[in-house]
Amino acid sequence: MRAKPPAPEGTQLPSPTAVRGAMIGLFGLLAITIAWWALALWPVGGVPPAWLERARAVCFNTGPSGLPDASGWLLLVGQPIGMLAVLMVIAGDAVRAGLGRAFASPAGLLGIAGVVGVLLAGVVLAAVRVVGAPRDAEWLETASERVPASYPRLDRPLPKVMGLVDQHGQAFDWSRVAGRPALLTFGFGHCATVCPMTVMNARRVQDRFRAEGREMDLVVITLDPWRDTPARLPALARQFHLSGGVEGDEDRVESYLLSGAVESVNAALDALQVARERVADTGDIVHPALVYLLDATGTIIYAASAHADLIEELARRGAGPG
Numbered sequence: 227m228r229a230k231p232p233a234p235e236g237t238q239l240p241s242p243t244a245v246r247g248a249m250i251g252l253f254g255l256l257a258i259t260i261a262w263w264a265l266a267l268w269p270v271g272g273v274p275p276a277w278l279e280r281a282r283a284v285c286f287n288t289g290p291s292g293l294p295d296a297s298g299w300l301l302l303v304g305q306p307i308g309m310l311a312v313l314m315v316i317a318g319d320a321v322r323a324g325l326g327r328a329f330a331s332p333a334g335l336l337g338i339a340g341v342v343g344v345l346l347a348g349v350v351l352a353a354v355r356v357v358g359a360p361r362d363a364e365w366l367e368t369a370s371e372r373v374p375a376s377y378p379r380l381d382r383p384l385p386k387v388m389g390l391v392d393q394h395g396q397a398f399d400w401s402r403v404a405g406r407p408a409l410l411t412f413g414f415g416h417c418a419t420v421c422p423m424t425v426m427n428a429r430r431v432q433d434r435f436r437a438e439g440r441e442m443d444l445v446v447i448t449l450d451p452w453r454d455t456p457a458r459l460p461a462l463a464r465q466f467h468l469s470g471g472v473e474g475d476e477d478r479v480e481s482y483l484l485s486g487a488v489e490s491v492n493a494a495l496d497a498l499q500v501a502r503e504r505v506a507d508t509g510d511i512v513h514p515a516l517v518y519l520l521d522a523t524g525t526i527i528y529a530a531s532a533h534a535d536l537i538e539e540l541a542r543r544g545a546g547p548g
Contacts, residue, residue, distance in 0.1 A: 240320040245327070248320035251313050256341065259306040260348060266294055266302055267355045293356060373539045380518075382526040385497035389490030390447070393459040393468070393483045400524050402482070407435075407545040408443040409537065410518040410526075412500055414450035414511055415462045420532070424515045425466045427534035431541055432480070442541065444468070444481040449502055449511040451491035459483050519544050 240248070266286045270278065282288040286298030294302060314321060328334030390398045409428045413421030428444055435442040446466065448454035454462060468481035485491060495502065502513040515532035521544045528540040 240317075240323050244317065244320040245324045248313070248317040249324040249328075251317065252321055252324070255306065255309050255313060258309070260344070262305065263302060263348060263352060266298065267352055269355060373536060377528070377540065380526050380529060384520070384524050384526060385494075387484075387494045387497070390484040390486040390494060391456050391459075393463040395456065398482060398484055403443040403445065403520070404522070404524055406441040406443060406522050407541060408445060408520040409541070410445045410447070410498075410520060411532075412447050412449050412495070412502075412513065412516060413466070414448050415454050415458065415465060416450065416510060420513070420515050422466070424517065424532040425468075427532050427537060428517055429467065429481070430534045431538045434538060435541070435545075436480075440545070441480075442545070446481070446483045447494060447498075448483070448485045448491060449495065449500070449513055450504075450509070451485055451488045452509060454485050456485050459485055521545070 265278075265281060266288070282294075286294035286301060288294055288298065328338055384400050387399065392398050409432065411424055411428050413425055425446055428446075432442050432444050446468070448462075463481070463483045466483065468483055484494075498518070500513065500516060502511050504511055517530045517532060517537050518526045519528040519530065519537070519540050521527050527544045530537050530540050
């Protein structure tokens, strides 16, 4: 057996343990990259689950078609490169030594060929996904086909809500939205991801109906009455860009942001069956991206995730033809 050439004088070869750890890190990076790209691009038939839509919107700024925008693509490409650069800074010699050993053995070459094959397959699948994805406008046109006719109806009467006030300090009851369809959703001011997206998508549906000359109210109930007190509601309404919350827009109150005493708000949320949990250390609220759709009689007919096109399709089914 031929002896290995001696290492250059003054250099220290990485230990077997270091090489093994570096290779585990390299393969871990590969696995994370594959999972990262799958999270962004794996095709989902119909309307994506709420958790997946939230993750893609937050991480990659995806549109209705499910593809990232420019910043999302930069993140997809840049994050694995950045992680590899960090690994090379920390354990570059061990990585190079491990790859050298892999190239020098038949088993190592087979493993490298398998990895290259997986990467090439991933590139091909990603390209097919991008080429075959509908444009955002095309997705909107086919939303009715993507939401099954069997989507479950709730047909649940609205519970009594007492002790809540809107952003103008006026007491609220459901009679203020009677006679027309409405959207009911939930959020809180310190929420930086799910709540702004949910309220924004509900407003988007409201704006689409308004553009057609159709009335649709929007009601947002805070999940955090401890911090979103009635005194904070005007500022929070501006933060959520709700109509009636902007100076000069008070005469057109089509959106209601509600709060009240902690006991009153929690009683209303319990009656509406809104799952939530308050984190004691931060005060933040863990909750789903939930939108209820109400018909003109004040009945909760559907529950939806925060996907704007799902909300719109269900709202049109509930409201009937314009």
